[in-house]
């Protein structure tokens with residue numbers, strides 16, 4: 599028996615991967631996540647991630663330090679580009695439903711940057727008794743579902759992504775569907791530096807070579823089209839991403855950990871829990887700029903720090 603075969607069998611016994619839908623998402627059972635995963639175990643988890651795009655782990659109960667240590671298995675950690683990290687951490691983004699944490703619009707994390715996150719590791723800290731699920735969509739199977747003529751069209755499109763409020767996000771109602779000084783400050787911080795990046799609408803995944811639609815809430819417009827045409831095209835393509843058949847929905851419990859391949863998915867935090875409190879914490883791993891089907895890389899077009907005038 600070769601070493602590789604033995605290791606594969608060993609890992610197969612170490613944990614189980616249960617697909618939650620045929621297209622996206624799998625629950626991993628029989629493992630306690632930690633910082634010093636041996637390379638075989640790490641490889642097996644990463645393979646499962648590339649295949650299922652989102653992995654769910656129940657009952658992990660990581661603290662901030664253990665969360666960070668686990669995320670480091672996957673690469674160099676990076677903080678959110680504009681939002682301050684949680685106290686005592688250089689990397690943790692605290693998403694609190696009382697200020698800034700109701701992210702109920704479809705998006706891929708921080709696509710307003712050229713080298714947006716490769717993957718995100720999110721853990722449930724305070725979860726409503728009912729509601730507050732998150733939904734993920736597979737952007738590769740969405741691409742595969744497109745008619746060939748639309749695939750060809752999409753492969754030649756480029757789009758501008760930015761963290762400026764736009765019609766795909768509707769900041770005031772959807773992210774910040776609550777009032778108060780902390781919410782206002784969160785929005786100011788989120789937009790304290792404005793980024794504008796051009797991405798291909800179809801990118802080739804650097805590890806699987808699968809083609810993915812690259813759209814989501816930070817997309818401002820499709821280049822070369824007037825706004826109405828851009829909006830039609832966006833809706834046409836995005837509709838394939840968010841079809842229920844293309845998604846998985848997770849009912850959070852406190853202590854859960856979810857990892858997603860941010861190059862292969864979009865997600866949506868369902869804001870259906872009213873005044874109940876929901877807190878999740880996220881750590882992110884640096885990525886590379888995407889590549890179009892023709893081999894062109896995404897490019898940063900603008901980065902501007904805003905100066906606010908007190909009134």
Ligand SMILES: [Fe+2]
Nearest residue numbers: 701706707865
């Ligand atoms: Fe997100």
